[in-house]
Amino acid sequence: MLAEILLELRNLKTKFKTYDGEVKAADGIDLTVHKKEILGIVGESGCGKSATALSIMRLIPSPPGEVHADKMELNGVELQSLTEKQLSKVRGSEVSMIFQEPSSALNPAFTIGEQLIEVLILHQKLDRGAAHRQAIKALNLVQIPAATQRLADYPHQLSGGMRQRVMLAMACACMPSLLIADEPTTALDVTVQAQILELLCQLQSELNIAIMLITHDLSLVAEIAQRVAVMYAGVVVENASVRNLFAKPRHPYTQGLLASLPLLNAERERLNVIPGGVPNMLNLPKGCRFHPRCPHCRQICRQQEPPLFSQNGSEVRCWLFAREMNK
Amino acid sequence: MSNLLEVRDLKKYYHLGKGVGKEQANVVRAVDGINFAVKKCETLGLVGESGCGKSTAARVILRLLTATAGEILYEGQNIELLSHQQLLPYRRKMQIIFQDQAGSLNPQLTIGSALGEPLRIHRLVIGKKELKAKVEHLLELVGLCSEHMCRYPHELSGGQRQRIALARALALNPQLIVCDEPVSALDVSIQAQIINLLQDLQHKCGLTYIFIAHDLRVVNHISDRIAVMYLGKIVELAGKKALYSGAKHPYTQMLLSSIPRLAPAGQRQRTIFSGELPNPLHPPAGCHFHIRCPHAFVRCTIEEPLMQMIDSDHNVACHLLDK
Numbered sequence: 001m002l003a004e005i006l007l008e009l010r011n012l013k014t015k016f017k018t019y020d021g022e023v024k025a026a027d028g029i030d031l032t033v034h035k036k037e038i039l040g041i042v043g044e045s046g047c048g049k050s051a052t053a054l055s056i057m058r059l060i061p062s063p064p065g066e067v068h069a070d071k072m073e074l075n076g077v078e079l080q081s082l083t084e085k086q087l088s089k090v091r092g093s094e095v096s097m098i099f100q101e102p103s104s105a106l107n108p109a110f111t112i113g114e115q116l117i118e119v120l121i122l123h124q125k126l127d128r129g130a131a132h133r134q135a136i137k138a139l140n141l142v143q144i145p146a147a148t149q150r151l152a153d154y155p156h157q158l159s160g161g162m163r164q165r166v167m168l169a170m171a172c173a174c175m176p177s178l179l180i181a182d183e184p185t186t187a188l189d190v191t192v193q194a195q196i197l198e199l200l201c202q203l204q205s206e207l208n209i210a211i212m213l214i215t216h217d218l219s220l221v222a223e224i225a226q227r228v229a230v231m232y233a234g235v236v237v238e239n240a241s242v243r244n245l246f247a248k249p250r251h252p253y254t255q256g257l258l259a260s261l262p263l264l265n266a267e268r269e270r271l272n273v274i275p276g277g278v279p280n281m282l283n284l285p286k287g288c289r290f291h292p293r294c295p296h297c298r299q300i301c302r303q304q305e306p307p308l309f310s311q312n313g314s315e316v317r318c319w320l321f322a323r324e325m326n327k
Numbered sequence: 328m329s330n331l332l333e334v335r336d337l338k339k340y341y342h343l344g345k346g347v348g349k350e351q352a353n354v355v356r357a358v359d360g361i362n363f364a365v366k367k368c369e370t371l372g373l374v375g376e377s378g379c380g381k382s383t384a385a386r387v388i389l390r391l392l393t394a395t396a397g398e399i400l401y402e403g404q405n406i407e408l409l410s411h412q413q414l415l416p417y418r419r420k421m422q423i424i425f426q427d428q429a430g431s432l433n434p435q436l437t438i439g440s441a442l443g444e445p446l447r448i449h450r451l452v453i454g455k456k457e458l459k460a461k462v463e464h465l466l467e468l469v470g471l472c473s474e475h476m477c478r479y480p481h482e483l484s485g486g487q488r489q490r491i492a493l494a495r496a497l498a499l500n501p502q503l504i505v506c507d508e509p510v511s512a513l514d515v516s517i518q519a520q521i522i523n524l525l526q527d528l529q530h531k532c533g534l535t536y537i538f539i540a541h542d543l544r545v546v547n548h549i550s551d552r553i554a555v556m557y558l559g560k561i562v563e564l565a566g567k568k569a570l571y572s573g574a575k576h577p578y579t580q581m582l583l584s585s586i587p588r589l590a591p592a593g594q595r596q597r598t599i600f601s602g603e604l605p606n607p608l609h610p611p612a613g614c615h616f617h618i619r620c621p622h623a624f625v626r627c628t629i630e631e632p633l634m635q636m637i638d639s640d641h642n643v644a645c646h647l648l649d650k
Binding site for chain 2: 044045118159161162189190191192193194195197216217218219220222223233246256258260261262263264265270271272273276278
């Protein structure tokens with residue numbers, strides 16, 4: 001049972017020109033987001049997860065950035081060929097994005113009402129009165145108490161969790177089909193994080209939107225996502241359903257990440273460690289990018305970059321699976 | 328085992344100015360009467376949401392901030408009363424590492440001179456040769472090598488900088504290290520490396536830790552006992568097994584239930600609690616937690632609950648226990 005494809009990304013390459021050389025933040029990313037699903041994208045800092053999201057939104061500044069993909073289709077529309085004017089129609093009403101730091105994403109000089117209404121007037125061509133009513137609806141949707149009064153508040157009058165809810169209200173106000181959430185709970189406390197995650201799930205089922213949840217925390221993905229893509233140094237190394245990934249992580253990096261998490265029931269006396277650190281993006285290792293840190297590294301890993309091997313909807317970029325899975 | 332550190336009724340209040348348009352000067356009770364003891368060679372975890380006063384408590388204990396009231400007994404000596412000069416030997420025994428490793432290292436000093444500074448100030452080494460040897464030893468201790476001596480902080484990764492911060496704390500052979508969110512800013516794989524290093528060093532050097540973090544998973548992994556703080560007060564203090572399997576305070580239960588688990592969706596039920604940390608300027612009357620508490624009753628809104636011992640190693644401050 002496969003739902004319709006909403007976003008299809010083939011061979012996305014996002015490069016940045018720097019004085020020290022070219023940084024390939026995303027180096028051949030293939031991703032598919034189906035309608036109404038939550039896709040988790042997990043990776044450590046610098047692995048290119050945010051660069052991928054910004055490339056989809058066409059928010060990478062050029063220069064120094066350069067985005068190229070063989071295919072970047074949203075609802076069958078190729079995003080790369082759109083003009084700036086067409087893009088602004090897509091942004092907000094088709095795809096929208098929320099960020100890690102809600103306080104820096106909101107304008108401190110305007111009330112949240114003004115900011116919400118602006119979105120609605122711009123994208124939905126509503127008049128002020130209708131936009132005002134719609135804004136209250138949006139705040140109710142994200143469960144902000146006393147929505148009418150809150151419209152007159154400035155961002156600094158709200159707590160971090162409330163600000164993130166406002167961001168969500170803005171992002172969902174125009175009923176997009178895809179919401180990109182870039183580390184939406186990283187700056188929040190655990191109790192508030194749980195509330196926001198719950199809200200994301202509700203929005204997904206009530207509004208039928210697909211969510212691309214970008215995070216460094218594998219357990220968040222386990223909580224709410226249906227599928228996961230694990231990224232490392234600019235490539236997707238594993239792509240599987242949540243159930244499969246946590247039951248049987250295939251890529252050594254995914255295995256390492258899972259084993260390095262402290263568990264709450266204190267079953268782990270000692271944490272497993274992935275030796276070394278994330279490679280320098282200016283100077284990536286030859287062959288498989290993970291080979292210097294990999295416990296199963298073989299000759300071929302040092303020489304040749306592995307392709308994505310796939311089987312039953314799971315994909316893994318590792319030579320260990322060259323025999324049992326298809327290219 | 329004897330207590331290395333004991334804190335009795337420690338308070339830290341911040342008096343805010345009257346300001347324009349305000350009726351009266353406000354007081355923030357950042358730490359409002361906390362009691363605990365840390366035994367030698369154990370790790371005491373301190374958890375709570377941001378703004379609950381855990382970092383303030385740590386800084387007051389080290390006398391980086393002066394307490395408003397209360398006693399801090401280090402090996403039986405009340406260090407709250409000591410003069411700056413008298414405090415020096417205690418400074419050597421108590422060290423701290425911070426969350427922001429980049430901000431806690433001087434960008435203009437090489438790693439070698441940053442590590443050498445505490446040794447020179449406390450006159451623990453004589454001559455350049457000995458200093459160099461000692462610094463090399465420190466770097467080795469935290470898993471780095473002598474070539475890092477001439478590097479600057481910006482040339483190192485976050486994990487390496489946290490190792491340097493740890494080496495600097497270790498330079499004076501301390502007994503107690505306060506770790507203030509030491510792994511919160513690090514990636515998962517690096518976080519595991521630092522946690523393991525902290526545990527190794529504890530065994531090797533006989534260290535005692537006060538480990539502060541907002542992530543209950545990390546605290547639970549590394550600590551022997553855990554204190555849960557809410558709005559300046561400790562609401563539950565227990566051994567980690569007791570806390571995980573038998574948390575009594577509704578706030579601890581809420582924290583535990585909020586933590587994302589590594590179980591795919593649908594495999595477990597969770598309760599989502601509503602509400603957020605109230606404004607610490609005007610904390611609710613009675614039990615500070617009652618406005619978010621699902622079990623609150625009349626008494627909670629009037630009377631503040633006192634810490635009660637329910638087991639040899641389990642203390643809870645909640646009226647539900649008497650019900």
